[in-house]
Amino acid sequence: MDRRDFLKVAAFSTLGLGLTCTGTPALARGIPAKAFPGGGPGRCFVLPKNQVVVPLLDLFKIGPGPSSSHTLAPLRIASNFRETVAALPKDVLARAERFEAHLYGSLSATGRGHRTDRAVLAGLLGQKPETCDPKVMDALADEKAVFPTVIGGKAFRIAHSVVVWDAVEHSYPFSNTLVMRLVDAKGAALFEREYYSPGGGFFAWKGQPPAKRGTPRHVFGNMAEFRKLAKDTGKPLHQLMLENEMDILGVGEAEVFKHLDMVLKTMADGVDLGLSETGLLPGPFEMHRKARVLFDKARAMGEADGFMQRVSSYAIAVSEGNAAGRLAVTAPTLGSAGTMPALVYVMQNELKLPRDAMRKGMLAAGLVGLLCKTNASVAGAEVGCQGEIGVASAMAAAMMAYATGADLAATELAATIALEHHLGMSCDPVGGFVLIPCIERNAFGALKAYNAALMAKSEIVEQHWEDLDRVVAAMLETGKALPPQFREMGTAGLGVTMVDC
Numbered sequence: 005m006d007r008r009d010f011l012k013v014a015a016f017s018t019l020g021l022g023l024t025c026t027g028t029p030a031l032a033r034g035i036p037a038k039a040f041p042g043g044g045p046g047r048c049f050v051l052p053k054n055q056v057v058v059p060l061l062d063l064f065k066i067g068p069g070p071s072s073s074h075t076l077a078p079l080r081i082a083s084n085f086r087e088t089v090a091a092l093p094k095d096v097l098a099r100a101e102r103f104e105a106h107l108y109g110s111l112s113a114t115g116r117g118h119r120t121d122r123a124v125l126a127g128l129l130g131q132k133p134e135t136c137d138p139k140v141m142d143a144l145a146d147e148k149a150v151f152p153t154v155i156g157g158k159a160f161r162i163a164h165s166v167v168v169w170d171a172v173e174h175s176y177p178f179s180n181t182l183v184m185r186l187v188d189a190k191g192a193a194l195f196e197r198e199y200y201s202p203g204g205g206f207f208a209w210k211g212q213p214p215a216k217r218g219t220p221r222h223v224f225g226n227m228a229e230f231r232k233l234a235k236d237t238g239k240p241l242h243q244l245m246l247e248n249e250m251d252i253l254g255v256g257e258a259e260v261f262k263h264l265d266m267v268l269k270t271m272a273d274g275v276d277l278g279l280s281e282t283g284l285l286p287g288p289f290e291m292h293r294k295a296r297v298l299f300d301k302a303r304a305m306g307e308a309d310g311f312m313q314r315v316s317s318y319a320i321a322v323s324e325g326n327a328a329g330r331l332a333v334t335a336p337t338l339g340s341a342g343t344m345p346a347l348v349y350v351m352q353n354e355l356k357l358p359r360d361a362m363r364k365g366m367l368a369a370g371l372v373g374l375l376c377k378t379n380a381s382v383a384g385a386e387v388g389c390q391g392e393i394g395v396a397s398a399m400a401a402a403m404m405a406y407a408t409g410a411d412l413a414a415t416e417l418a419a420t421i422a423l424e425h426h427l428g429m430s431c432d433p434v435g436g437f438v439l440i441p442c443i444e445r446n447a448f449g450a451l452k453a454y455n456a457a458l459m460a461k462s463e464i465v466e467q468h469w470e471d472l473d474r475v476v477a478a479m480l481e482t483g484k485a486l487p488p489q490f491r492e493m494g495t496a497g498l499g500v501t502m503v504d505c
């Protein structure tokens with residue numbers, strides 16, 4: 005069957021003639037099974053039935069690097085546990101002796117490289133992610149030090165002995181599980197909570213009651229429904245996203261913009277800081293910072309090469325800062341914290357886009373990030389690096405496209421192209437550190453995003469087969485099929501081949 009015949013069959017079949025798959029087929033366009041010799045793979049795409057209820061405030065979180073799932077979430081978890089313990093009855097606190105933090109799965113396998121131990125200690129000592137000074141995290145590296153703190157009126161001594169590097173293989177429902185315990189002098193648990201770190205700095209615990217948040221006025225769970233919403237309401241993407249954010253958080257427009265502006269500033273500041281720093285990055289192997297070198301050498305290059313190299317240097321600047329424990333933004337994770345800022349920096353300093361366009365771009369990126377989180381995952385431990393750098397690239401592509409005037413269809417296409425060409429990417433950080441391949445990978449994510457935005461804005465959108473929902477579903481399926489050692493364990497791929505006997 006040549007392409008002309010194929011398209012004819014596809015066109016007829018899209019009208020409802022001869023779909024052979026089972027289940028409720030997708031509303032969005034796709035290639036009908038009948039178009040293929042033999043009837044296709046025997047199953048077909050079905051739209052997921054989820055609902056996007058997470059606010060952008062939770063997607064774009066600010067905190068110390070290097071990892072959202074292994075550093076930021078454990079810090080937030082320990083902070084939550086501290087606050088919960090502080091509210092326990094006085095007689096329980098009177099019997100309390102110490103804390104235990106049991107790390108399971110990839111938290112145990114690669115937590116040392118990700119500073120998980122320091123993050124747990126910081127949270128127990130009352131640090132908050134957005135304000136945690138990197139110098140505090142540095143001070144917490146001392147394994148012999150003991151840090152006094154008072155919780156609920158009771159004095160505790162916090163030390164590295166709190167952290168238990170527990171089983172890598174376990175039966176908890178999430179790979180990244182952290183069991184926090186308050187124990188008495190005999191080691192018996194007085195209070196215990198089973199926490200999960202599902203990626204992107206999010207956390208939850210077993211038996212957690214539903215969050216008390218508002219209901220978004222625009223109900224959607226996938227891109228097809230969002231497209232329909234936009235058509236039915238006549239509202240643009242940024243308006244729909246803004247209204248939902250206001251509803252979920254119960255705040256006004258000014259509050260939402262304040263958060264988006266803070267995120268934009270943290271991203272741009274991260275590029276500036278990273279470009280100003282040289283020397284070695286922390287970690288057991290010598291890893292030289294190179295953002296500044298790349299940026300300086302870009303000056304002597306021609307226009308095209310110079311631009312590409314500058315974009316790489318922006319992404320690497322933030323990623324190196326993240327590896328060094330500087331503040332960064334989960335977009336969608338800290339491992340992928342350099343991808344979006346590279347294009348934010350381009351929009352702000354090279355294209356000189358107005359603030360309004362930058363905010364609209366952030367709202368478009370947020371839509372893509374939330375859809376990926378809702379219908380797949382943004383955790384390397386669950387779906388590999390496609391969920392981190394891949395999603396970051398898709399978010400950055402949507403941001404760049406929408407901020408520079410693309411309509412909803414071209415914005416979706418930009419995200420689709422960027423994500424599609426990260427499918428299958430494994431997560432194999434060398435030694436469990438967010439260094440190799442993570443830092444350079446952010447540069448490639450940013451460049452692919454820029455390219456995807458260009459292609460999407462130049463293409464005739466209707467002639468493109470793929471859509472975002474289908475590629476997100478493919479990411480989930482691919483991620484589930486990845487062997488566990490290629491999901492943030494650091495025990496396969498580059499994590500092995502980079503190590504000499």
Ligand code: SF4
Pocket residue numbers: 339340383384388389390392393430431432433438441442445492
């Ligand atoms: S390889 Fe990718 S997913 Fe894995 S830690 Fe690095 S950035 Fe994150």
